[in-house]
Amino acid sequence: MTSSPVRVLTAIKVPELGPALGRVALAPDPSSAHPILLDDIRLELATAIFGLTEDARAWSATGDRDGAVAALGRAAWLTGWEAAVRAVAERMTAAVDARIMAAAAESRIPARRRRSLLLSAAERRAMHARLGGGSLSLAAGLDGLERVAHQVRDAGVLDRDAQNRWRGALTEAARRLETGWLELEEAVHQEWHRWTPLVESARRWRRPRWVVWSISLAIVALAVYVGLVVGGYLPGPRFLYGFARWWWNWWDRLVTPV
Numbered sequence: 001m002t003s004s005p006v007r008v009l010t011a012i013k014v015p016e017l018g019p020a021l022g023r024v025a026l027a028p029d030p031s032s033a034h035p036i037l038l039d040d041i042r043l044e045l046a047t048a049i050f051g052l053t054e055d056a057r058a059w060s061a062t063g064d065r066d067g068a069v070a071a072l073g074r075a076a077w078l079t080g081w082e083a084a085v086r087a088v089a090e091r092m093t094a095a096v097d098a099r100i101m102a103a104a105a106e107s108r109i110p111a112r113r114r115r116s117l118l119l120s121a122a123e124r125r126a127m128h129a130r131l132g133g134g135s136l137s138l139a140a141g142l143d144g145l146e147r148v149a150h151q152v153r154d155a156g157v158l159d160r161d162a163q164n165r166w167r168g169a170l171t172e173a174a175r176r177l178e179t180g181w182l183e184l185e186e187a188v189h190q191e192w193h194r195w196t197p198l199v200e201s202a203r204r205w206r207r208p209r210w211v212v213w214s215i216s217l218a219i220v221a222l223a224v225y226v227g228l229v230v231g232g233y234l235p236g237p238r239f240l241y242g243f244a245r246w247w248w249n250w251w252d253r254l255v256t257p258v
Contacts (some may be wrong), residue, residue: 002238011060012068012152014053015167020174021046024181034185035192036095042181048080049174067169069149072170074142077089081138085184089128092188093119096195103203117202129185134180141176145169 018025025046028039052072059067071078097118104114119127145166152166 001088004121011063012065012163013167014056014060014068014072017053017168017170017174020171020178021216022175022178023047024049024178034188036188037093038088038185038188040083041091043082044087044182045177047083048083049077052076052080056224066153069153069166069242072145072234074146077138077142077145077173077177078243081135081180084181085128085132086200087137088188089124089131092191093124093127096191096199099195099199107203107205108150109202109205117198127191131184133187134183137183138176138180139174141169141173141246145173211257 024042047063058073059065059071061095091231100117101114104117109117148162148165148169151162
């Protein structure tokens with residue numbers, strides 16, 4: 001009776017992902033020309049990935065290869081990325097709303113009408129979707145990582161190729177994360193300019209002149225009418241007669257010498 005070979009599992013080496021993350025892991029750039037600040041979100045994303053690698057190393061040190069592979073699995077990467085996209089979308093919508101409100105205040109749009117200029121829920125969802133366009137590149141890389149993850153879980157002590165493929169897939173996922181972030185930054189620029197026409201339209205708003213002219217003409221017409229009634233040229237309502245008598249008595253006392 002032949003027995004199946006014993007599969008010996010050893011700790012797997014987790015690669016350093018910082019160099020592959022590239023732009024995502026760089027220090028903040030004070031000279032950045034981005035319309036809104038994203039460095040804190042970017043560094044939170046990098047920190048999340050570094051945290052995953054530390055978790056994977058901790059699992060590997062205990063001999064739990066499944067735990068190490070799962071710590072850097074597809075779900076963990078996507079959780080960090082989606083949190084970053086969501087944070088950028090929230091900041092972007094807040095920035096656009098602030099621009100619109102500032103322009104509306106500058107042109108003195110009535111407060112009730114200003115609220116109608118804010119981004120709607122549908123517009124916010126559409127912006128979120130556009131900002132998350134870089135997810136496609138990352139998802140493709142994570143598909144490859146998921147395939148080799150199954151192989152490295154079952155790899156024996158002598159199967160170095162599977163571990164190398166896994167480390168290579170992790171490095172590729174980190175590079176694709178950087179690509180996705182660069183696409184996200186470009187999408188932020190595009191969104192900033194996408195809403196500029198609306199902002200400028202709010203800034204150019206002027207109160208309709210027909211309202212001012214209508215009110216002015218009504219006041220002038222009323223003044224002329226009252227003058228004609230008081231002067232006795234037109235009949236008028238009874239209460240104006242008392243005012244007319246008072247007016248002419250006052251006028252006579254004013255012009256008549258004492």
